[in-house]
Amino acid sequence: MTKIEWKKTEPWYSTRKKARILTLPDQHYFLIDGLGDPNQADFAQRVQTLYPLSYAIRMSYRNDWEIDGYQEYTVYPLQGHWSIQEQYLNQTPMKKDYFKYTIGIKQPEFVTAAVAEKAKQRAAEKVDAALLKQVRFETIKGKQVSQILHVGPFDEEPVSFAKLEDYLKTEGYQRVSHEHDEIYLSDPRKTAPEKMKTILQVEIKLV
Missing domain, CATH: 3.20.80.10 (Regulatory factor, effector binding domain)
Structure with a gap:
């Protein structure tokens, strides 16, 4: 392999x-959006929602899940896209509470929408259900x-x-x-x- x-x-x-x-x-990602200071618990909870999905795919071959085209790999690092909430664009001084972000973990090319959905199902017991509903699988151009x-x-x-x-x-x-x-x-x-x-x-x- x-x-x-x-x-x-x-x-x-x-x-x-x-x-x-x-x-x-073009790159595939699990993504979740958030607002506010990344030093607060809400940000950490969103990060913790992404990793079980990524590891479900990474460790699939050890857990009776055969994925077409699977290749062994190390889970990609966390990424964040950062901007400012619109209502705070002209506010000074800038505060971390004003942040708007999308965090994500890249997925290998063999991961399809169907594979991503199955990963969400397999990881469901390990993550908060409300946050899991907010996770999307998307191709970033x-x-x-x-x-x-x-x-x-x-x-x-x-x-x-x-x-x-x-x-x-x-x-x-x-x-x-x-x-x-x-x-x-x-x-x-x-x-x-x-x-x-x-x-x-x-x-x-x-x-």
Whole structure:
């Protein structure tokens, strides 16, 4: 069985520190939306809803579930798409309570809508029923992005975003919007804040 080595073959998961420009392909995800401060319990509960679904597929071959085209792989890292709730767009100072987000975990190409639905059924006993109803399986369309690796606490991300902005200016690009994506390569429960690794990613276009 050929193993999916996404850390080696999908460059948007690279820990390269310098800013870069990439074109993302269409990608499949389990997704759930949320509002407010990610440091609160509601965010953690939404994260905890996604992982059992992903592991149901990952461990399917050990649990009497044969999936067509299955390949062994490591579960992909958590990702987040971050923006501001519309009613707070002009509010200052900015507060984390104003955030609007979509968090997700990417799924391999062999995962279909039918497979995703069966994963939800198999994981139902492990997650909150109300939150499970909010999870959707969706294909996010490809786009051109620029990204940079941020090492350190989440609250220090503006320093890395400033570096990314400088890079885009020199390359003749600009951000499409103030929204951005984050890929969490570290587990905050097990990693010291100064060693946290987070990929910061923004959609771009030529100036």
